[in-house]
Amino acid sequence: MAFEVRYTDLAARIGRLSTPHGEVETPAFVPVVHPVRQTISPQFLKEKMGFSLVITNAYITLKHYGDEARKRGIHNIIGFDGSVMTDSGGYQVLEYGSVEVEPAAMAQFEKDIKSDIPIPLDKPTGYGLPYGQAKEYVRITLENCKETLEVVGNDTDAVWVGPVQGAEHFDLVEHSAQALDGMGFQFMALGSPVELMEAYEFATLARMIARAKKVIPAKPVHLFGAGHPLTIPLAIALGCDTFDSASYMLYAKDGRYMHANGTARMEEMTYLPCQCPVCSSHTLKELRDMPRDQRMIEVAKHNLHVLKAEVDMTKQAIMDGRLWEYVMQKARAHPKLMEAVQLFGNNGEFDFIADGTPLFKEKAIFFFDPIDQYRPEARRFRQAVSRFATTKKKLVVFPEGEIHPFYATRGFKALAKKFPDAQIATYNPYLGIIPAEISDVFPASHNLTPRAERRTSDYQTFVESLQAFAGKFDEVIIVADEFMKQAAHEARLKARVEDYHSDHVIDRL
Template identity: 35%
Template sequence: MIGDFEVKDEDLAGRIGILETKHGKLETPVFFPVINPLKQEVFLEELKAVGFNNFITNSFILKKNNILQGTIHEKFGDNFVIMTDSGAYQILEYGEIEQTNRDIVSFEAKIRPDIAVFLDIPTGNTDDREEAKFSVEMTLERGKEIADIVDQNEDIIWVHPIQGGQFLDLVEYSAREANKRTNYKMLALGSPTVFMEKYKYDTLVDMIYTAKSSVSRGVPFHLFGGGVPHIIPFAVALGVDSFDSASYAIFARDNRYLTSERTYRLEDLEYFPCSCPVCSRYDPSELLEMKSEERYKLLAIHNLWKIREEVNRVKQAIKEGRLFEYIQQKAYSHPALYSAFKSILKYSSYLEKYDPRVKGNVKGLLLFDHNSMNRPELLRHSEFMANLKPKRNKVIIICGDKLGSPFISDPKVKSIQGRNRDYDTFVALPFYGLVPVMASEAFPLSQFEIPDIIDDTTLNETILKIKETLRNKNYAEIKFMECEKSVLSHIMSINPTL
């Protein structure tokens, strides 16, 4: 059925899904390149050559310029899943437009795209709460006023935008109200572009989390204007399923060159750090010597390659259960991304809620520094240890960073357990804290890699975790073994009476 959304794989709050449209199945996460019907920097056949079978275009521009005589697929072909925006961006840039919401939506129903957005009122980056509240209320009213058109055109996936900007309580209200309107098969967060342009990625993370945590999990979620590769993994980790942007073309016209981690000025590059068809054929100096229109096209094609590559990297990370590791690595490429990563860690319980307990493709965890202690798997282990009931009133702690894996099979552990059968036995590990020996074969208590040199914050937090566990278990006797040369050797100073 049109609008059905089937989730195939999950990691953190991100997922790979299949969205059913009347022109084919669309695998998410997915990026919709913006196509300007008046001026196409990249033609549709070139778009398809990069790997895009979908795009978004502006119904307001189509209507204003009388570009279509029939349906949108009659003009652009049946080989693409086509989404139409409504002119809200023009409202944000220029103020009110000379079309009503009902005019735009009636036109969209006539041209029959696969996915369509009504004419919402963007909040933008206003600091005026009343102005932001007005945009939320008007957007909700506009979604209500065209409900009859939505109901009469069920073969179109109608999108309900969420507004509120930096006022998170308004974002939450907007999201909850939009979520009640079940005739809208897709939800979308509006007005993020202004925050991305100023590198306020931590604010963007807060906006996405607030909206996503306020709507149904099964509804596909779109982020308007999410067009730079380096922010895509963070948005997907929070549950965003699709993106759109004209960034690939806008940046090209400004001689800006996208990479997975940052944006370069073309004139600052001597070498291309990429092997796409453009970068394999030319070097930066050759592009700079070209006529501007030719250069813009080539840069736009390169930028599209990088966006598509980033989406595929994120999908692969989800398949492997390594999305946390991927955004952690990405975070160190720019301070603004590190701020985004730290903001995501504020919502660790939300990520843990949706992160699958069983991940068939995961070979083991890669743990780097104290931030890794916020992984869902480690949060679950801490909860498990908090609820674990002691079987005996005495305990032995074996420092495990020098032991073989799994610990239950290590000869030293077997020997210690054999001589001390009236003791509970745990292994002390950096990042994890205490691990019951008898449970150490369970994933991921033995399946992990850690650095040879562990940062002090991780060690200190591990010690605090061990102290808290032992305090709560109220053991009468605590013995430490194999800890003298361990990185956790200072746990031997724990007072058993704590």
């Protein structure tokens, strides 16, 4: 398998995954295609919508076609000449408890039908399973994977996927990922998120992904059943490269119309807030008046456009270096999603998202809310300041203005003239203390911060930065706005504090 990473931001990667039937650009949404009943043809998915990878069910294929599938191959069976991923029946196991096939036989069948990205027969843990039972399911899955590899051997061009199970039992997720990594699987898939997402347990989903990525940071990762527009940016930001779902069709059957921030029932809608080919060629009334089956197909096509657009928007955010901003913007669409992104805060589980964040970006980053103090760029800068060394004994701190870098301002020049032997610095609620000498280093001079009243209780990283930096000096003078006054008090500094809003404050220092 070849997986080439081209661009990164947070833990997200824009990459190329090579398969026997061509390359797949990631991140990629992978539509589920039924091997027998194809309501929307795979040819339409590839030629009209640009999907280069689909997923179908090898177990259903085996039960319906048998030896015919072995002769024709899965690409001919479903009518798709791009890359095909095959699920071995794990969904049926989750739904019905078991399937009528052994892991070795399933592996041989997937090999025979020439699946590009086959998945061994696993035992999904689902969500809400007692720990002991989940542990047993993980054991069974790992045994099945060993048996699969014995059947497959080295005689295959396919990219075999290691199914990671464990769900909300995060130690089992980590154990599962480690074991599959040790077996040599080059592509991993996280199982059981469908029920998590149906319960809107996005925080649990985020932690599950984080625990797996801790073990397999570099390998491509597939996320089963992620087909909601809200979950896509979060999953990509945490390092998921592909994700499949039949949601586009399931929602359409239920009369649910996808949009950028969720779904809506068509009978409750007044307008079509979309300009995809479906929505631009029909009115809402026309869609409602269609026969049920025809309406279902049209809405399913619309839903696919929404999902693809969400992936493309997230990719563009990666390219622009604005994935953090985009994820936070999307998180405001649902409180449970905001609960998930709040975990990006002072939580060591998510430190890995800094690894793919570029050290420098061409565009200024935006700060909005307290959570932004934890974005990787801000954390890195505070760490750099913590290592800043000086022999000066006096510190003078002055509020940050609109002009960057700080050493180019009139305020700095006046302070430097008045205190030639002092260390002069400015401050930013998100970045902490900014020594003048490095006030042109990204992102100190490459950010936009709104002017607003803030409580220091929401910005503990600032208080810590102030406390640590000021502690290096014998004498500290602070020209303070209201935020800094609170911070200096909370940090219990022995400092001379002057009101920034007083007349001729620099002359009085």
